[in-house]
Amino acid sequence: MTQSPLSQSLRAWMDVFMHRSMRGWTHFAKSTGLSMPQFSILMQLHHRGVCGLSDIRARFDITTAAASQLAEKLVQAGYIERHEDPSDRRAKKLKLSPKGAKFIQQGINQRHRWMDDLVKNLSAAQQKKVAEALDILTEIAKDVDRHVDM
Amino acid sequence: MTQSPLSQSLRAWMDVFMHRSMRGWTHFAKSTGLSMPQFSILMQLHHRGVCGLSDIRARFDITTAAASQLAEKLVQAGYIERHEDPSDRRAKKLKLSPKGAKFIQQGINQRHRWMDDLVKNLSAAQQKKVAEALDILTEIAKDVDRHVDM
DNA sequence: GAATATAGTTCAGCCCGCTTAACTAAAAAG
DNA sequence: CTTTTTAGTTAAGCGGGCTGAACTATATTC
Numbered sequence: 001m002t003q004s005p006l007s008q009s010l011r012a013w014m015d016v017f018m019h020r021s022m023r024g025w026t027h028f029a030k031s032t033g034l035s036m037p038q039f040s041i042l043m044q045l046h047h048r049g050v051c052g053l054s055d056i057r058a059r060f061d062i063t064t065a066a067a068s069q070l071a072e073k074l075v076q077a078g079y080i081e082r083h084e085d086p087s088d089r090r091a092k093k094l095k096l097s098p099k100g101a102k103f104i105q106q107g108i109n110q111r112h113r114w115m116d117d118l119v120k121n122l123s124a125a126q127q128k129k130v131a132e133a134l135d136i137l138t139e140i141a142k143d144v145d146r147h148v149d150m
Numbered sequence: 151m152t153q154s155p156l157s158q159s160l161r162a163w164m165d166v167f168m169h170r171s172m173r174g175w176t177h178f179a180k181s182t183g184l185s186m187p188q189f190s191i192l193m194q195l196h197h198r199g200v201c202g203l204s205d206i207r208a209r210f211d212i213t214t215a216a217a218s219q220l221a222e223k224l225v226q227a228g229y230i231e232r233h234e235d236p237s238d239r240r241a242k243k244l245k246l247s248p249k250g251a252k253f254i255q256q257g258i259n260q261r262h263r264w265m266d267d268l269v270k271n272l273s274a275a276q277q278k279k280v281a282e283a284l285d286i287l288t289e290i291a292k293d294v295d296r297h298v299d300m
Numbered sequence: 301g302a303a304t305a306t307a308g309t310t311c312a313g314c315c316c317g318c319t320t321a322a323c324t325a326a327a328a329a330g
Numbered sequence: 331c332t333t334t335t336t337a338g339t340t341a342a343g344c345g346g347g348c349t350g351a352a353c354t355a356t357a358t359t360c
Contacts, residue, residue, distance in 0.1 A: 215318080223316095238327070239326060240325065
């Protein structure tokens with residue numbers, strides 16, 4: 001089993017990066033009193049915009065009951081809004097409230113700050129190189145997601 | 151507030167990559183019946199090798215009691231081994247059992263497979279570029295971790 | 301329009317993680 | 331050697347996530 005240099009590099013980067021960001025996110029979620037499931041729903045709404053409750057159910061592979069209860073708590077806490085879908089009055093649409101959006105943005109900014117710290121000491125040439133490479137990766141990753149994503 | 155091209159690229163990449171890997175990991179953990187806290191401990195042990203129970207306590211910011219109970223469950227399930235520290239017989243050292251190590255490796259291999267799929271269609275020139283960039287990032291990320299890490 | 305299917309809510313009950321508190325045992329301090 | 335500190339275990343109790351089941355309300359099918 002041969003490993004290309006790129007595979008090696010990807011794996012090394014994944015190890016370091018994943019470990020670090022996981023820690024950051026869990027710490028951030030915890031610091032606010034939100035549970036991980038609750039926090040994950042906020043992240044999903046951030047990523048997807050408006051979601052049906054049934055999308056949440058499918059995405060996290062939980063029962064409708066569980067999704068409903070989690071959503072209710074987030075509504076109570078003021079992080080999300082829940083509205084009837086006009087086109088199907090049985091369905092509910094969820095989206096981040098201003099408070100929820102602001103909250104998630106803070107978390108993202110924290111991650112960004114870490115990354116900015118990471119690269120600020122690179123030379124201009126290195127920065128250019130890295131930026132180009134990441135753009136390539138992001139482009140193809142988005143493309144893959146388009147086919148697989150829920 | 152000016153944003154360098156690199157900052158932009160890092161942020162875009164982080165969004166896509168984090169979202170995707172989180173989903174992969176939680177799905178993997180869930181598929182095995184392990185809770186996220188239990189799974190996180192296995193990941194920590196994979197990352198760190200042998201850990202004291204007190205390291206777990208500090209890393210996840212939980213009480214010693216909680217750490218002890220989680221460890222006990224993982225020992226019962228056969229994922230980790232717990233031994234007395236010869237140099238301080240009050241302390242316990244935790245490490246992955248063969249079963250635990252194999253299990254985590256499977257999860258990592260799944261992530262790797264995703265990444266390999268991601269890059270397999272890049273040209274040789276692009277692959278080289280991306281590999282170089284990731285190596286640069288990995289190197290500095292490790293360096294930062296050395297100072298901040300627990 | 302009656303029968304059926306679908307989207308959510310609510311509730312009882314279970315399991316789990318977590319904390320506090322009481323405890324054991326070993327190490328460190330005096 | 332006694333006191334105090336440190337590492338971990340154990341048990342009781344709380345709160346949260348999850349499921350299954352019973353229910354409401356809307357949409358779909360025939």
